[in-house]
Amino acid sequence: MKFDKVTILLSFQWIVMTVLFIMFKDVKAYSILLFLIVNVISVTLLNNHLKFRKRLSELNVELTRAKKGHFHTRLLANDDHLVNDIIFSLNELIEQLENLHSDKIKSEAARKSLLSSISHDIRTPLTSIIGYIDAIKDDIATTQTEKEEYIEIVSKKSIQLKCLIEELFNLAKLDADELPMNFEQVDFAEITREILIEFLPQLKNLGIKIEVEIPDSACTITADQFSVVRILENLIKNAIQYGQQGKVLGVTLFDVDCEYQLTVWDKGPGLSKEDLEHVFEKMYRVDSSRNLSSGGSGLGLAIAKSLTEKNNGRIWVKSTPFFLTSFTIALPKSESYTIKK
Structure with missing residues (x-):
């Protein structure tokens, strides 16, 4: 272990005090007592400092391990409260580094x-x-x-x-966050009705019954209108593509507290538990064997999720095969809207 200035000074102080004690044996008792106290303090400080240096060296070894990729490394605390605070902070940083590394691996695989x-x-x-x-x-x-x-x-x-x-x-x-967003007050109910009208001919040709529950009154949200239209189109296309066996498509719009929740549902084959975990991932298809002509691009729901979040909203899915599969988006009302940074 290399000695730093503090170690050298404390050692030098202890040596000097020892030499003085030997040279002046005939000094008064209280001077001897004072000398011994100072000497004990010097030895104690030197011992504590060396222990602290050793502890720092051990921490450095562990941090070096973490830096080299051993992200499961965790630093152990001791009785020094000041050092413990630093150790806790370092452990949090290592944990964040571990999470970032894990996310990087997942991102690379994706x-x-x-x-x-x-x-x-x-x-x-x-x-x-x-x-x-x-x-x-x-x-x-x-x-x-x-x-x-x-x-x-x-x-x-x-x-x-x-x-x-x-x-x-x-x-x-x-x-890349390069898609322009033009936030304005729009009527969620009116937009939904307009989108549904566009799909009526297709639904009729496929023999799919439509059930709609939308309030007559305005449902005002602050959002990018293009995004809302795209979200609804993607959800409806998805329901038609995968739920047409159920021969029914439903759209409901509810006022729930400080937001409006719109649900697009069908009674088709639905989604398995595994599919539910991945359905919003890019290029994910429920049936991996499907091609573009039969199974879609696998991007519609990923785009819907991204656009919903950019409009300060939430999206989720629930599914009971051949009973009910529903995709719900929740967008805040205009009066409770805050722009997401």
């Missing part, structure tokens, strides 16, 4: 999974488009009807690919 899913979802329709175009070029489609069918397939695949790229672009802007 990034790789996302890239893999994106690659698959882009490559699949693109391969199909190229295949049908080559078939048209090579005159594999012998009749005009076949050519028109091929062109129609190419058109649908191209639209799917365009929608996927747009969703990826919007999600990237949301993650």
Whole structure:
């Protein structure tokens, strides 16, 4: 252990006092007593200082372990209250570092999974488009009807690919906090009615009954209108996509304390416990074998969650398979709204 200035000075003081005591043996008793007291104090200070230095050295070893990636390391407290306060703070920092490292690993795994899913979802329709175009070029489609069918397939695949790229672009802007938000007072009930009207033809074609419970009075919220529209569209599309077997889609809007809660529900196959834990993750699909044409992009609910949170709201899901699956968003009323930093 290297000696610091305090250790050297205390040691020097003790040596000097000892030498003086030997040199002046005939001094008065009270002087001897005073000398002994000072000497004991010096020895005690030196001993405590050396213990403190040893303790700091031990802490440094443990911190070095944590710095090298041993994030389960925790520093042990002792009887020194001042040191204990520092130890508690250091343990909190190590715990935060451990959480950050864990989040980094999860984020990296999610990034790789996302890239893999994106690659698959882009490559699949693109391969199909190229295949049908080559078939048209090579005159594999012998009749005009076949050519028109091929062109129609190419058109649908191209639209799917365009929608996927747009969703990826919007999600990237949301993650980077670059999507402009124009907060204003809007009528939540009126927006919901307008969105539902747009889906009525599709619901009718699929034979899905709609049950709506929306107040006649205005339900004023302070939000970005584009975001609210996008959230509702995504939730309704999701309910139609996965719940159409139940042949009913419901939308309810309730006044609950200082917020309005809107629920989109269906009676389809629903979600398992595992699905409930991951349903808002990017590119997650309830059935991993589904492709773009049958299972959606896996981005709709992730976008809905992100937009809801940016509007100072909450979103959650509940599901009892073939009985009721519901997605609920809660947005604060205008009078209780505070802009989220």
